[in-house]
Amino acid sequence: MTRASLRLSQSSQDAPPDVKQVVDRDESPPRTPTGNAQSSESDIDVSSPSASHDESHAKDPSQKDSDSDPSHRPKRRRFHESYNFNMKCPTPGCNSLGHLTGKHERHFSISGCPLYHNLSADECKVKAIDRDKQDEERSQSQTEESRHATRHQAPTPRQVRYKEKVVEMRRKRDSPLAKEQKEKNMEHRQSHGTTREPLLENITSEYDLELFRKAQARASEDLEKLRLQGQITEGSNMIKTIVFGRYELDTWYHSPYPEEYARLGRLYVCEFCLKYMKSQTILRRHMAKCVWKHPPGDEVYRKGAISVFEVDGKKNKIYCQNLCLLAKLFLDHKTLYYDVEPFLFYVMTEADNTGCHLVGYFSKEKNSFLNYNVSCILTMPQYMRQGYGKMLIDFSYLLSKVEEKVGSPERPLSDLGLISYRSYWKEVLLRYMYNFQGKEISIKEISQETAVNPVDIVSTLQSLQMLKYWKGKHLVLKRQDLIDEWKAKENKRGNKTIDPSSLKWTPPKGT
Numbered sequence: 001m002t003r004a005s006l007r008l009s010q011s012s013q014d015a016p017p018d019v020k021q022v023v024d025r026d027e028s029p030p031r032t033p034t035g036n037a038q039s040s041e042s043d044i045d046v047s048s049p050s051a052s053h054d055e056s057h058a059k060d061p062s063q064k065d066s067d068s069d070p071s072h073r074p075k076r077r078r079f080h081e082s083y084n085f086n087m088k089c090p091t092p093g094c095n096s097l098g099h100l101t102g103k104h105e106r107h108f109s110i111s112g113c114p115l116y117h118n119l120s121a122d123e124c125k126v127k128a129i130d131r132d133k134q135d136e137e138r139s140q141s142q143t144e145e146s147r148h149a150t151r152h153q154a155p156t157p158r159q160v161r162y163k164e165k166v167v168e169m170r171r172k173r174d175s176p177l178a179k180e181q182k183e184k185n186m187e188h189r190q191s192h193g194t195t196r197e198p199l200l201e202n203i204t205s206e207y208d209l210e211l212f213r214k215a216q217a218r219a220s221e222d223l224e225k226l227r228l229q230g231q232i233t234e235g236s237n238m239i240k241t242i243v244f245g246r247y248e249l250d251t252w253y254h255s256p257y258p259e260e261y262a263r264l265g266r267l268y269v270c271e272f273c274l275k276y277m278k279s280q281t282i283l284r285r286h287m288a289k290c291v292w293k294h295p296p297g298d299e300v301y302r303k304g305a306i307s308v309f310e311v312d313g314k315k316n317k318i319y320c321q322n323l324c325l326l327a328k329l330f331l332d333h334k335t336l337y338y339d340v341e342p343f344l345f346y347v348m349t350e351a352d353n354t355g356c357h358l359v360g361y362f363s364k365e366k367n368s369f370l371n372y373n374v375s376c377i378l379t380m381p382q383y384m385r386q387g388y389g390k391m392l393i394d395f396s397y398l399l400s401k402v403e404e405k406v407g408s409p410e411r412p413l414s415d416l417g418l419i420s421y422r423s424y425w426k427e428v429l430l431r432y433m434y435n436f437q438g439k440e441i442s443i444k445e446i447s448q449e450t451a452v453n454p455v456d457i458v459s460t461l462q463s464l465q466m467l468k469y470w471k472g473k474h475l476v477l478k479r480q481d482l483i484d485e486w487k488a489k490e491n492k493r494g495n496k497t498i499d500p501s502s503l504k505w506t507p508p509k510g511t
Helices: 003-014 017-026 051-056 061-068 121-147 157-172 179-195 206-228 280-289 317-328 388-402 415-435 443-450 454-463 480-493
Strands: 241-244 247-250 266-269 298-303 306-312 343-352 355-365 372-374 376-379 467-470 473-476
Touching: 121 206, 157 206, 266 280, 306 355, 317 343, 317 355, 317 376, 343 388, 355 372, 355 388, 372 388, 376 388, 388 415, 415 443, 415 454, 415 480, 443 454, 454 467
Parallel strands: 241 266
Antiparallel strands: 241 247, 298 306, 306 343, 343 355, 355 376, 467 473
16 A cells, blocks of 8 residues: 555544545545546546545635645646557557556557457456566575576576476477368458467467567557657667668668557668568578669669669569668658559669669659650669769750650659759750850750650749740740850769660560
8 A cells, every 4th residue: 555545544433424434435546548547638636645625625824825836736647648559550450458568458559459469358458467476486586596697507496497497398399280270260261361360279389479468568558658658659660770781771761560560660681682581680680681783674874883784673572672671761742652564663772882872763654655764763862962863864855865765853842853953854944055156046956855844844944034925935045044054063062973875774564
């Protein structure tokens, strides 16, 4: 019995009979769905020892003054701030009641769902009590043994007996599953699929299964603590960083990775096959076995260390899906994740002695009725502001030229994408003006030579103040100051451009 409850019981003994009945009823307040005390907007106030008398007798003036002082008021605990009652467990058929640890009344994720783990809420509570008893017995025995411990002490009789017990339990396990158990497992898998955990009984010994259950409960309890502390919030992006090759990248936006990966906070991604993993150990083992050193598909461009691979979303579905999930971490408007079959992906890489490292990519519809030459485009953060974004854009327009079409990116563009395209269109127009020797210039001719959509050309000319309306006609002004400024920057920047002669590609004839 705590000190506060002891004072409360003493005060209830001195109170009149009617007051005593009120106190007795208030000792166990009604429970909310969270399992905590009532959580209204007025919150719960832990009253003083004389609370029962204050309900039936008026307070004296001095007591009123002390109560009005906020420093003398008891602290309040807002239980409703810890739970979001609109959240629900994603497991089908679950009412969000109970918790795998047996210590909470509600859960909001698969990690704490008893139904997903083929248990009931009461079974989880019983297991929690058993775990607590075992931990208490273990701590008591360790305390007693530590008193007489030496540096090189032999195993104690208790440890020997425990080891023999474990060996016997593992020996008793029948290695082959019975026919009834196999049928039961198959029926469970067919009826529930991936919405429930597979049946684990008789797969291993009871001792090892119990160890696994304890590890699950402990991990779920740690996640619940992080959630209550505000370090994990339901429904938000929980992948804060990814380990990608020799880089650790901070993410910008939410990406719909599976929940078991999204809640980790840090994701480990193979930079060649783009498979995502949970830990550094798994990544290290994967890299020792991964045979990929470049993207799948056909290499359609190579000049120096820069290569571009054409990847068909229908032939390499898993790779393209992983690429889209990775890209969504750095793009706001991207909505394509899993339906990748109607698209072609052009992946730019930079090669060294370890392989072809992902620089960026753009996707393109196989059959676009609006002649979009880019559906989604991304430069990896570690390669930004180095000219690779413009190289990707230039390569997309080079493909449009080979197809003898006029192209334009699909809208809406992201903020960084819009900046990159406006800069690219500006350079294309100024380069065209620099090389133009005639007297009359036509927007249609510019569009045919550069494969840029006339609408994009007009908007760029207007932003550069090179398009004027005079005497009923639109005139294109050749501003020599802008051309000279562009030429000076071009000479300083170096040579990071796409060479059309290095392209080995023919337009696909169909899907």
